[in-house]
Amino acid sequence: VTSSAARQPDSDAQQSSGPGVDPAGVIDVLGALAYGELSAFERMATDARMAPTLADKSAIASMAAAEYGHFRQLCDRLRDLGVVPEQAMEPYVEPLDTFHDLTPPADWLESLVKVYVGDGIGRDFYREVSAYLDPDSRDLVREVLADMGQAAFAVDRVLAATSANPPLAGRLALWARRLMGEALTQAQRVAIDREAIVRLISSQADLTELGEMFQRITQQHEQRMRSLGLSS
């Protein structure tokens, strides 16, 4: 199996992706998201160990298993595009692993904030980028990004904890800011290394649209922090 960029002449690319959609960019987005789901799976399943009750452990395990299902769907789509999933994911292993290595949650609440705030930013970003994909890939990306109840679960548990112990909110707000900082650092590295993703977006969006996109992502982050009762 060869990479899509090597395999497809322009006419094929246009047929499978629609005019104006660079297949290398599509593969980059799907590869990044696939590894994101696989590492979210790993991380949530690992954090299940910290759950204070069996019901919470079972709930986070269920979310982790759903992320694994999404990972499989994205791998299937990559194979349909003639790409070996591992090859498409490879460029994202190091930045995502570095992000997770630098932000190990110290306890269950930090883990929930990471799931909600960290994954939230990722979700918003991929949802925006999905607008620039071919229709089949776009539908799949939007499907795997659907909220599976993580948000309500995290908000419920964090609000209960901070209302019982208000000083916690300060620590968790700092934690969320650290997550944001590390996520942006890794995202910048990816943007520098992976031209195809940048080209995919910039070939279809002008600077104003890009500015609006980042504004929407920022606003949604601030909205999530408000839902948690934390200052952003």
Add this chain to the structure above:
Amino acid sequence: VTSSAARQPDSDAQQSSGPGVDPAGVIDVLGALAYGELSAFERMATDARMAPTLADKSAIASMAAAEYGHFRQLCDRLRDLGVVPEQAMEPYVEPLDTFHDLTPPADWLESLVKVYVGDGIGRDFYREVSAYLDPDSRDLVREVLADMGQAAFAVDRVLAATSANPPLAGRLALWARRLMGEALTQAQRVAIDREAIVRLISSQADLTELGEMFQRITQQHEQRMRSLGLSS
């Protein structure tokens, strides 16, 4: 929802479980196995971090996700029996967590040996015990115990590593013995605490049959060690 033991008069118990099957023992077995699957899921997903390649990581994640599916099936069966799954699992949380806390794999190969040797003993034990359950529970237990390719995967990777680096075999053999020792320690604790499981078996099997059962489990363990090329 009340516990099955509190809810069911004898006639009900006989109707749902067949004559001679103590429903409290069935619930104990299903609860132990359910928590075993949940913690196997957690552990395998955690160990995925140590996988040397993306393909290996994806393979172990797939096995972990399958364990989660089994966990869900066992919880559904417990609910069908009128039992809250968390209540049935609770007595096994501490012994299983202690086992896993005392045996953290130091690397990917130790993790694979733990999956193969540790889960293998558990599987053999539950397969033996399944003979003493009501038919529906027995079928479910045998279904969730089916090998999903873990054995071949672990054997393949361990043999490749020890043939490239023979001294490794000594360390891994010691590791397997430590796993066995800790597993037996925790199993003894469970046997002392959970009379219903012991009663379930001893009401249906005589001492000769019990001796044969433990002999079969030991032989299968030795067979697995031979497959790995390790001395038991």
